[in-house]
Amino acid sequence: MISIIVVDDHPVVRDGIRSMLxxxxxxxxxxxxxxGVAAVDLAAAHDPDVVVIDLRMPGGGGVDAIRAMRxxxxxxxxxxxxxxxxxxxxxxxxxxxxxGYLLKDAxxxxxxxAVRATAAGESVLSPAVAARLLSHVRSPQRTAQLSxxxxxxxxxxxxxxxxKLIARELFVSEATVKTHLSHVYEKLGVTDRAAAVATAYDLGILG
Known part of the structure; x- marks a missing residue:
């Protein structure tokens, strides 16, 4: 048996989801x-397997609730x-x-x-959301962050x-080069030169 808490600020929608489940x-x-605030307290009290939650709710949104639960x-x-x-x-x-992330028109x-998969710890994304996330990862958003x-x-x-040679070519100090590199690492989510180059090729920053 999978225990569930349903969280939605619209009573009619919440009743519909609860009845279905x-x-x-x-x-x-x-x-x-x-x-979201009540959701966190209820999750602590009932220890459910899955919390099915909306995102934008007055009095406490879904993202804040997820962070609080974690x-x-x-x-x-x-x-x-x-x-x-x-x-x-x-x-x-x-x-x-x-x-998991599912749209209400599913x-x-x-x-x-999706509830069963979430309970099992499997990542669940609706096709539209999966495509959007993939686009986000591959898009120039992270690229655009680089100066x-x-x-x-x-x-x-x-x-x-x-x-040393980069500093000479760009007419800056080595310390400045190191600062630029540390910013690149942070923005690309890497920790060394090799990973930075590999990730940059992956994202299309380097052709």
């Missing part, structure tokens, strides 16, 4: 909430069920610790499968140029 033999809806070390896995599929929503929710069978000078340094690093 309660009608499935291996599901048990143990509680429901109208905002901070408190709660066992529950989170399935986001929402109408929002913008980059800011999807990426924030996944980074906060959501196991058929009930997909919701049931023109940081890109120049990265190009020279890719050619195997030492910091």
């Amino acid at each position: 309660a009608g499935v033999a291996d599901f048990e809806v143990v509680a429901e909430a109208g905002d 901070r408190r070390g709660l066992r529950a896995r989170v399935l986001v069920l929402t109408t929002y599929d913008t980059d800011s929503d999807t990426v924030a929710a996944i980074e906060a610790g959501a196991t 058929p009930s069978s997909q919701l049931f499968d 023109a000078r940081e890109r120049e340094v990265l190009v020279l690093v890719a050619r195997g140029t030492s910091n």
